[in-house]
Amino acid sequence: MSRDEQLKERWQEVVKKLSNQFADGDPLDLDAIIYLIGVQELGQLNRTFKKDQKLDLMHIAICRLLEPYGYYKLDFIDSDGWPHYKMLEQLPHLKAGEQSVLMKEAIVNYFLEAEFIE
Numbered sequence: 432m433s434r435d436e437q438l439k440e441r442w443q444e445v446v447k448k449l450s451n452q453f454a455d456g457d458p459l460d461l462d463a464i465i466y467l468i469g470v471q472e473l474g475q476l477n478r479t480f481k482k483d484q485k486l487d488l489m490h491i492a493i494c495r496l497l498e499p500y501g502y503y504k505l506d507f508i509d510s511d512g513w514p515h516y517k518m519l520e521q522l523p524h525l526k527a528g529e530q531s532v533l534m535k536e537a538i539v540n541y542f543l544e545a546e547f548i549e
Contacts, residue, residue, distance in 0.1 A: 438532075438535065438536055438539060441542075441543070441548060442535045442538070442539055444548045445464070445538060445539060445547070445548055446458055446459060446464070448547065448548065449464055449467060453467060461534060461535070461538075464538060465489050465492045465493060465496075465534070465538070466485060466488055466492065467492075468492035468495065468496065468538070468541065469487075469488030469489050469491045469492035469495075470488055472491050472495050472514060473491060473512065473513060473514070474512065475512060487513070491516075493534075494514075494516035495514075495516075495541070496534065496537035496541055497522070498516070499537070501519060501520055502518065502519060502520050502521075502522055503517065503519060505517075
C-alpha cells in the first residue's frame with residue numbers, strides 16, 4: 432500500500448471514529464477535528480468557549496500537531512492552564528491542498544500516537 436493510500440485510509444478512520452463519537456455520525460471536517468484536538472490539549476472538556484477562545488483552541492491544536500515536525504515547541508502553560516507555543520521555524524509556503532495533506536498527516540500521527548487508531 433502506498434503512503435498516500437495509507438494516509439487516506441487512516442484519515443477516514445479518524446473522521447469516522449470522531450464523527451461517531453462527537454457528531455452522531457455526521458462527518459466532521461478538518462477544522463472541527465482541529466478544534467477537538469485543541470479542546471483535548473487544553474484538557475478543559477466540560478465547558479463552553481467563546482468565539483475567540485475557539486480560535487485559540489485551534490491555534491493550540493495546530494501548534495501541537497506541528498510540534499513533531501520542528502515548527503513549534505511548547506513554551507509554557509499559563510495560570511489558566513492554556514498552553515503557549517514558541518515558533519521554532521517558519522512554515523513553508525504551501526498551496527491549500529498541500530496544507531490540507533500536511534494537517535491530515537499530522538492529525539493521523541497524533542491519533543496513532545494516542546492509540547486512538549492503528
